[in-house]
Amino acid sequence: MDQTPTQTQTPTQTQTPTPTPTTNLAIRDFPTNGIVSGKYLLLDSRLKTDKNGKPYINGVLGDNTGKISLKIWGAGQEFQEQITPGCVIEIRNAQVREFNGFLQIELDAARKNTYQIYEANSEEVIALLPVTPSDRDELWQQIETAVASVTATHYKNLLQRIFGNKETQRLFRNIPAGARKHHAYIGGLMEHTARVAALCVKMAQVYPEADHNLLVAGALLHDIGKIETYNLSRGFDMTDDGRFFGHLVIGARLVEQEITRMRTDEGLAFPEQAAQKLLHLLLSHHGTLEWGSPVEPLILEACLLHHADNLDAQAMRFGAARRDAVGKDWVYDETLARTIFVGDADV
Known part of the structure; x- marks a missing residue:
């Protein structure tokens, strides 16, 4: 007997709507x-x-x-x-x-x-260009507070001359701390410097044998060379000087030139050993030759500054990963070169 084949029924499928652009x-x-x-x-x-x-x-x-x-x-x-x-x-x-x-x-x-x-x-x-999530006026106040904490006359005069310059202020408030790895946004240099200075103020309290004035002055000036390292007109592009010399050398040069002007033009005293130590902090703050420092830290204040600088750079990466991660507790961060946990802190 012939049988009429049954018709195969196609299950009803729910169509996913196309997202509206x-x-x-x-x-x-x-x-x-x-x-x-x-x-x-x-x-x-x-x-x-x-x-x-x-x-x-x-x-x-x-x-x-x-x-x-x-x-x-x-x-x-x-x-x-x-x-x-x-x-x-x-x-x-x-x-x-x-x-x-x-x-x-x-x-x-x-x-x-x-x-x-x-x-x-x-x-x-x-x-x-991306902009710091922090209030830039508040960051500048933190810079001024750190400057005010320095009591040694030669360091204070130097800081006031550098940060009192209107063009330096404009650049310092806008330049990033880096093009890719950390604080890569407008205001990043000021944010990073304010936090490193705050860390160094605390470090000087924990290690009272450290020279507070030298350490905080070094913290405030450690990345000052970046104002001549980056150019914002084409994104976070590097200047010719930035490529040729790098911000450590540029920063040491800027500070040394200002110290010379203090001595010759204004007749202000700046002890030679104080200048040497401050320039050493600027040139050694990356910590090792492999990380770009021409010299490794040789005094306590240089050691503390290096670790404060690295601490803030890494903490920023953890914070950014936690803020930007979507739907996962574990994510790989290219800068930190490892998988990190970014899930809820209240577990």
Whole structure:
């Protein structure tokens, strides 16, 4: 007997709605698995190869609210030569995804209708740069408080001359502490310096044999060379002097020149050994030759400054990872070079 075959029924599937594109959304407000459009600053761009041997761009986009990882699939050497940090990328309907606990934007180099790359003027670049989450006026007050804690006349005169200069103030309030690794945002130098100085004030209390005046003066000036190391007109780009000499040498040079002007132009006393020790703190604060210091710490104050500097840089990375991580308790931080816990503290 013939049997009529039964009709196979296809299960009803729930369609996931396509996310509505969001235009010119601040990076800090990017939705996970959302679609975004807007203009963002390219902060970093590096050519890499995936596990299948195909090239891609691993970059970082930023605006004045934060940063996000950028992947441009299928982009090779020719594409890499067309883009440099400091250019603006206008993205159209780009996908935001979570990867390893952080958000990233993905583009396909072949789909040229989804992005446009162009050179921006310095005003537009600066407007898109990430900014410290801290209040910059409060940070400056912390700098002034640390200066006021220095009682030795020669150190105090030096600090007042340097930080009293209007152009130095302008640069110091805006320059980052680094281009990639820590405090890489407008105001980062001032934030980092204020915290290192605060740590050194406490260290001088814990180690009373340390010279408070020397230590705090060194903390306030340890990264002063960065005001001539970075140029904001093309993102966090380095100046020629920054590339040739580095901020340690530039900083020591700036301080030594100011000490010379104090002595010759103003007739102000600055003991020779005090100058030597202060310059030693500036040149040794990275701690080791491998980390870029031309000399290792040789006095207690230099040792304390090195550890305060490194402590704040690493603490900032832990704090940023906790703030930026999405949906995971454990994430890998490239700067710290290890997987760290960023889950709730109240477990």
